[in-house]
Amino acid sequence: MLSVYKRYTLIFIIISTVLRIFLASSLEFGNDEVYYWLYAKYPAISHFDHPPMVGFFIQFFTFNLFFDNELVIRLAAIIPISIAMYIIFLIASTIKNDKVGFIAVLLCNLNIYALVISGTFILPDAPMILFWLLGFYFFIQSITEDVITESKTKLLLGFLFTALAIYSKYQAIYLLFGVVLYIVSFRIQWLKTRTFYLGFIFPLIAIGLIFYWNYTNDFISYKFHGNRVSFFSGSFNSTAFLREILGQIIYNNPYLFYLSVLFLLAIYKKKLTDPKLYFILFCSLPLLLTTIYLSIYRNTLPHWSGIAYITLIPGLALLIEKIPIKRLVFGFAFMLIMLITALFSVDKGLFIPVDNFAKKERLGKNDVTLDMFGWKQASDKISSNLIKKQLTQLPIVSNNWYPAAHIDYYIARPNKMKVYGLGNLANIHKYYWINNKYRPLEKEVLYITDSRNYKNPSIFQSNGYQTSELIQKTPILRNGVVVKYVFVYKLFK
Known part of the structure; x- marks a missing residue:
């Protein structure tokens, strides 16, 4: 029998899915979205910009482009993110209880990156988020436990889904980094098991496919991204740095950004000491710090760190467990009003200054x-x-x-x-x-x-x-x- 908070969670995910279907059916494709349609039309084992998973998702949901319109193509983002929301519920429930799981789902729907950018528009982020969270879920159920013998299958599943996340977007390599960092810090006994090393076969296969495509194409992806994300280049770029910080605040909702800071402080001051929360920290903070560091020298995009903020959400839910849930529901209602306003801005030109170019x-x-x-x-x-x-x-x-x-x-x-x-x-x-x-x-x-x-x-x-x-x-x-x-x-x- 479903708990009351699990029922609330499923109802809320359905409401979120219907909302995103409405948005997806009302807007034409953006620049990036229509470009990733090309991944489905011309599939390959990798591409110039990203790995191919988003194209495979589009092919699957459109029956290989048999149904070829904005809504059906965007289902390749809407449905996976709806599933990802339920996985967030499971992760947060594992940390504490179903109430915290429900709060985590509410917070996820307050995150603009999760709800709209990757949850409505078709980008490589949608499959990456789904597989990242699946991998994270199985990792948190395995490596954070003391009993190794009962967790080996979950550990392998964690590696499998991490491989699929890497085959969706390069950022997912940070999930592997977080796993290794946590094991070295808290569960060093896993290093003595063959299962841990066997699991790396899955990510190596994904990386191998990407490497092989690049080998046959003069390593063009590495050259392209190397120019974008070089770690040692140039002088301080104040504009890019401020844009990245403000972008992270806006894309992930100022309220969630504020909670994220409080969560990090609570971990630092040891007010929260559950080992599972440290695993959340290890899988999110390195990517956050990397994107901020890169923005010091290079132009970055705020959604590059979006998955890190989503990974933090179960911890944020635990942090605010005692606040009235109705506040979060009102926050979602406000988000809904803002989205509808944005939709009318695009469709009717409301609140948008008219260009006065004579040419x-x-x-x-x-x-x-x-x-x-x-x-x-x-x-x-x-x-x-x-x-x-x-x-x-x-x-x-x-x-x-x-x-x-x-x-x-x-x-x-x-x-x-x-x-x-x-x-x-x-x-x-x-x-x-x-x-x-x-x-x-x-x-x-x-x-x-x-x-x-x-x-x-x-x-x-x-x-x-x-x-x-x-x-x-x-x-x-x-x-x-x-x-x-x-x-x-x-x-x-």
Whole structure:
């Protein structure tokens, strides 16, 4: 029989899932999301930017893209994160009881990174979070226990799911680091068991697949990420550092950030001494410190450390066990209001300053919400003209992975057209490999771009396209106001 808090947990996860389905069905793809659709369309054992798991998830939930729309593709994030929320309940219940587990689920839904960024939008973070938490759950049930003989199977499962997390996103290597750090500090007897070393076979397989792909591609992923996350380079970058700190506060909710600081202080002052809480600390703090350190020298992204904050949540739930639960429910209601407001901001342009660029090629350049608005509108207006002028047999070229992926999904896909990336690898990313799947470009191609990412067609002169002709300039309207333009050029050799 289910406990009352377990029933509350399941009901709340269902409410959260319905909310995220509503959001997913109401918004067009963002730049990153539509790019990861390419992982499913062109699967491989690894990719330039990330390991391939997000593409495999999309293939699974869409029946290999048989159902190909925003909502179904985003189910590859929504469903895994719903499962991950229940795993958080199990982890927190293991630490104390089902009430703490329920509080942990409430806190998870207050985390913007968990609820929206990885729980609604399709990113590599969704499968990584699911597998990380599964691995963490089995690790906390094995290595934190004194009885080794009863925990070996759980230990192997922990390694297996950690391997799958690594095959989703590189950050998951920090879970392995946390395990080793905890064992060396508290459970050194595990080092005397063959099971512990046997478990590393799973992560090594995942790393081996990624390594093999890079070996056959000049180790391009390592070079790319090495330039982004170099540990020893440059001088203090105050802008990047402040952006990272503020980003972590906002992405993970200021209230949860505050609780995280209190939790770390409680551990430091030994007010909380349960060994399981130290395991939480060892699996979260190294990644947090690494991202903050990297931001001192390099531009970083706040969601890189998101899984660390999620790992802290069971500890935060224990910390606030005695506060009234209704406060957290009210917090979720406030979060819901904010999300609906954000949705209307994207769809109706509410609270968003209108760009006043007189030059149409720059209209909307500063409006980031346009990355998730207007592409369906552009598809309808441009597709009908391309069909009318019998231009759908021509390939489309772009100089950057964005907006190339948007053009690929919303314009090329429904018209069965091909998109090529022309430019250096740092700009075109996966299109470098996609190009090789197609026949060489012809003397006539189409170039499609929008005013948020506009580049003059002369950039393709080095590719032999010396002449261009503007064949369509499409205004994109939001709430009756033109917010950007999409341009279609015909290029000639």
